[in-house]
Amino acid sequence: MIEEKGIIYLNNVNKSYSTGVPALNGINLTIGRGEFVFIVGDSGSGKSTLIKLLLRELTATSGSVYVMGCDLAKLKHRQIPKFRRNLGVVFQDFRLLNDRNVYENVAFAQRIVQTPANEIRRNVPAILATVGLAGKYKAKTKQLSGGEQQRVALARALVNNPSILLADEPTGNLDPKNSWEIMKLLEEINEAGTTVIVVTHNREIVNAMQKRVVTMKKGVIVSDEEKGGYIDED
């Protein structure tokens, strides 16, 4: 059983784009269920390509990518939506629907997976309370601060109870105070059992949180440390 190797398992993964430049080069990575992992590295190090492979937005040129025991290379197009329901995703730019209010943004994720209406009415307020936005469910997203918008994005990512949360630069647009609040939330989510993978440039947070840190450089994993820190280039 492949999942015994980890909820995420990459075996000698290579990815090249049409330009021929390798974005990932011989990546071997295993992430266990319930882990909290930082993926760090400079621009062009392959972090985003790695996230796209995990989301099955891209496929590996060679090697194997397994997520929750599922070989992503063998996944048929029509199976992708169901696979993605196991993943929650948060982006640096929040990617909220600005023409809808907070409640609708979160309920939207439940409607997509065809959750019954009465469950949506129960789940959405509960998850908004978890991220500290219980009182703002009627607010339009544009009326919220950056930190609040990222909380809405987090609520949307979590409302369908994903096994894995992928956060791509979740604090990239936030001030230090809000950044810490979001990281605290991510830690709580991890403690509740969700595997959390955070791609970040935020040295201070990585060093302070003492979590597993995978460092990438030019498409290669150069360091993988438990309770690691941010490794400077050079």
Place this chain on the structure above:
Amino acid sequence: MKINTLFYTIKQGFVNIFRNKWYSLVSVATISACLFLFGLFFAILANFENILKTAEEGVSVTVFFHSEADDCASHEEGQIPSDQRIAEIGQLIASRVEVSEVKFLSDDEVWATFGPDYFGEGYAEGFPENPLEGEDNYEIFLSDVSMQNALVTWLQSIPEVRKINYSEMTASTLSGVNLLIAYVSMGIIVILLAVSIFLISNTVAVGISVRKEEINIMKYIGATDFFVRAPFVVEGMLIGLIGAAIPLWIIYTIYNYVLNYIVERFAILSGFLNFLSVEEIFDFLTPVSLIVGVGIGFLGSIATVRKHLRV
């Protein structure tokens, strides 16, 4: 599909229309224009067809038989039919597909009809005997004028038949006009439908580009192709439905008005021009327009969604 997903999809179809209101408006206006022209053409053509059909119904073929009164040289022995044989021929004529009605006129009936026309009420006085003796005939009315030649050829093959009266020009002109109208109207309608499909397709494509961000989010959350695509298809079908309903209402109003106007102001016309009632026109036009409207909405949107929305 769950019921709340169905409602959500339909609601999003409406939301798409309003979010994209100017393009939706242009699409609705264009489809309305196309289906208005379609309805207008149909109403005019259906009336024209009806008037032609009435004219066609008046086109008849008259067939005469050999008789004792004829010159001996005009027929061979055994070609004079008995009354029973004439009745048999009448049944054979009536059984043909192109024939809608057969009327037998005995020579006495013919004289009783034409005598007063030519000689006035005292027509019988100068003629102790029927001058049209042996002019027994069948007057044949056709269900399809274009088949007149086939009927005449068949009638000519009956040995007892002496003479056939028919107008070749009337039949060929009427069937020619019918065919021309059918081709022209089909051509116009096909062009209009193609334009409508193109416009709906463009509207949906704009809708997709406007909602690219939302579609991306849906993809990441795990929306199926159907869930992402269905609101756009609903949008196209709604545009088609609205685009069909508007011209139906306009044509209904105009047709009713024009029909009443003609009947009131030109009563003499309605004596020989047989116009179709508004119900007769709309019994056909309503379902066809709605199906065509929704159909082009469906086709235009599904084609665009398949092309631009690989999710």
